Amino acid sequence: MRRLYTASIVIGLLAAVILQSCIYYPRNYYVYQPHNVPMLRDSGEVALDVGATCNYEANFYWPFTVPEHESYGFNIDAAYSPIKNFGIMGGYNFYNDHRDNSITAHNGELAVGYYQPFGTYWVFDVYGGDRFTFQKHLFDNGNQGSARVQMHNIFVQPSIGFSYAPVDLVYGVRIGYAYYNSIDHNITHEKEAEAINWLVKNRGHLMGEYSLTLRAGYKDIKAQLQLSHGFKLGQTYENMPQLNSFTVSLGLHFCFGRTYP
Numbered sequence: 001m002r003r004l005y006t007a008s009i010v011i012g013l014l015a016a017v018i019l020q021s022c023i024y025y026p027r028n029y030y031v032y033q034p035h036n037v038p039m040l041r042d043s044g045e046v047a048l049d050v051g052a053t054c055n056y057e058a059n060f061y062w063p064f065t066v067p068e069h070e071s072y073g074f075n076i077d078a079a080y081s082p083i084k085n086f087g088i089m090g091g092y093n094f095y096n097d098h099r100d101n102s103i104t105a106h107n108g109e110l111a112v113g114y115y116q117p118f119g120t121y122w123v124f125d126v127y128g129g130d131r132f133t134f135q136k137h138l139f140d141n142g143n144q145g146s147a148r149v150q151m152h153n154i155f156v157q158p159s160i161g162f163s164y165a166p167v168d169l170v171y172g173v174r175i176g177y178a179y180y181n182s183i184d185h186n187i188t189h190e191k192e193a194e195a196i197n198w199l200v201k202n203r204g205h206l207m208g209e210y211s212l213t214l215r216a217g218y219k220d221i222k223a224q225l226q227l228s229h230g231f232k233l234g235q236t237y238e239n240m241p242q243l244n245s246f247t248v249s250l251g252l253h254f255c256f257g258r259t260y261p
Contacts, residue, residue: 029149029199030178031133033093033107034226034249035211037170038079039123039161040087040115044257049077049224051251053093071097073105075249087113089127101192105135111157126158131176139189147185147196153178153207161213168215168222168253178205207231215253224253 032055038047055071077091090110097103111129118124131153138146155176162169180203187193211228226249 029135029137029151029180029196030205030207030230031095031103031105031107031135032209032228032230032247033091033095033109033131033133034075034077034247035157035159035172035174035209035213035228036077036079036089036091036109036111036127037125037159037161037172037211037213038077038087038089038255039125039159039163039168039170040079040081041117041123041163041258043081043084045081046256047077047079047089048254048256049075049091049251050254051075051224051226051249053095053247053249055095055097055247071095071103075251081115085114085116087115087125087127089113089129101140102138103135105133107131107133111155113157121162121164122160123163124158124160126156128154128156130154137185139187139192144189144192145185145187147183147187149180149184150182151178151180165219166216168213170211170213170215172211172213174209174211176207176209178207179203217253220255220258222253222255224251225249 034051034053036049040047051074053073053075073093073095075091075093077089079087079089081087091108093107095103095105095107109129109131111127113125113127115123115125133151133153135149136146137149153176155174157172157174159170159172161171180199183196183200185196187196207230209228209230211226213224213226215222215224217223227246229246
């Protein structure tokens with residue numbers, strides 16, 4: 001069993017480091033949602049996260065750039081373990097990019113998974129589910145058209161964390177297949193129209209994200225800070241902007257029914 005945990009850690013770290021070179025986005029049609037990493041330990045536990053999110057755009061490769069504020073939002077996530085080693089989780093996130101080419105997105109997700117405490121303070125879990133997104137895009141404040149996009153992202157999310165009464169530290173990786181099942185637009189901007197028409201013809205994309213979550217407080221209530229970033233695998237439309245965005249989420253984590261060692 002220890003070999004399984006070690007292998008999971010190694011695979012996750014390799015995915016995060018090696019696959020970063022594939023970070024490309026079709027504008028912002030792929031919208032982040034903070035990771036739900038509940039770190040359940042036993043049956044009957046309930047975890048709840050409430051927080052605010054900010055997205056920043058920056059170049060993590062040479063030449064480096066200073067992060068620029070891109071968007072804001074809020075999220076609420078919950079998880080419950082009805083029986084030992086089995087968890088159910090779900091969440092909602094609102095996203096708003098307030099620039100001239102604005103984006104409003106509503107994201108939700110549902111997932112089920114397996115968790116296993118090991119050692120004294122460590123927990124490994126893996127969840128699989130669906131993240132669904134409804135987006136509205138305005139170009140030049142609507143003067144050059146708009147777009148409405150719906151997407152499903154079938155994902156698997158392994159994570160490993162250190163969980164103690166005053167502090168939690170969790171690292172997670174999410175690999176998903178994003179499929180744009182509905183795209184409706186009247187864009188007149190030439191390059192943006194060309195880009196979204198490419199997306200209409202290439203609706204399925206293998207995507208990845210990774211996150212680092214820190215919680216600090218006392219037992220049932222902790223402050224939570226999460227940093228997350230993403231990468232795209234497979235084909236990419238060459239004229240689409242490379243938006244190397246990362247997400248910062250700050251909020252509160254509540255856990256009910258947990259007994260700490």
